[in-house]
Amino acid sequence: MTVATAPPKISSARLIVCYAAILGTLPYLTLKASWVTGGGLGLRDPSFVDSDLMVFANLATGGMDVVAVLLALAFTYSWGRRIPAPLVLFPIWIGTGLLAPIVLDLPVIVADLSTAQLDEMPLENWVWAVVYGGFAWQGILLLTAFVLYARDRWWFVVTGTVKPGTIGAAGLLGIAAALITAIGHSIWASGTGGIAARGQDVVLAVLGVLAAIALANVSRGRFWPRLVLVWTGAGAMAGTGAWGLFTAFTMGSTGRVVVLAVQVIGGVLMMISVLRRLPVVEQAT
Numbered sequence: 604m605t606v607a608t609a610p611p612k613i614s615s616a617r618l619i620v621c622y623a624a625i626l627g628t629l630p631y632l633t634l635k636a637s638w639v640t641g642g643g644l645g646l647r648d649p650s651f652v653d654s655d656l657m658v659f660a661n662l663a664t665g666g667m668d669v670v671a672v673l674l675a676l677a678f679t680y681s682w683g684r685r686i687p688a689p690l691v692l693f694p695i696w697i698g699t700g701l702l703a704p705i706v707l708d709l710p711v712i713v714a715d716l717s718t719a720q721l722d723e724m725p726l727e728n729w730v731w732a733v734v735y736g737g738f739a740w741q742g743i744l745l746l747t748a749f750v751l752y753a754r755d756r757w758w759f760v761v762t763g764t765v766k767p768g769t770i771g772a773a774g775l776l777g778i779a780a781a782l783i784t785a786i787g788h789s790i791w792a793s794g795t796g797g798i799a800a801r802g803q804d805v806v807l808a809v810l811g812v813l814a815a816i817a818l819a820n821v822s823r824g825r826f827w828p829r830l831v832l833v834w835t836g837a838g839a840m841a842g843t844g845a846w847g848l849f850t851a852f853t854m855g856s857t858g859r860v861v862v863l864a865v866q867v868i869g870g871v872l873m874m875i876s877v878l879r880r881l882p883v884v885e886q887a888t
Contacts, residue, residue, distance in 0.1 A: 764882055818876060
């Protein structure tokens, strides 16, 4: 006879982190819902969101925040541990890559928004604060929820030793791509444009270099700090690179596509290489 056991109790701290992260998505989702349904919330020029391309872009970006809500719940409740690892890891990896640079660049973004002349933009001034503030909020809290989840599900990553082997050709190509990416973003950071955009270029260049150094030294010392650096740097390369390619092709601006394509490929290769060095194969959960 099998005795049913109650699911483990969820700590108050994890519940707070979960629902605080979800709360941070609501302003952005409200804006997107308004725009795709013909509303004018936060718009100076409603025609800005009337095109099929903008409807698609708003549905896609709104959908990404819906995924963030689902991830926050999965990271908190016991059913989330039964989800196959790739279905959890891929979206949060891309999410890390998109959100971490915004969090790190937030002081520059705030400075830019406080001094920039936004009166000619199609969006009301407060929309920028809501969007970037929401992204930073999600970045901090969603990633906190993920760390707590990963600590429970993949505890051996913190306590285990590196699996023997080398980073291989994928790792070497990824490191080269990270350095090319860093050079490209450093050049763009010294060019024209808003200080927030240039600041994010600096952040991406630094993250790429740190990821390259961490991957090159993955066999030395503790494994998890290097995994964190590669995870964040490679995620930033893949996530922001993919978004940059999307906007470049849809907006007809292809001047940076070569570097962005190298950036995406390099991020994927770096992540593949570091995952091959995980201490042990995941056990059934």
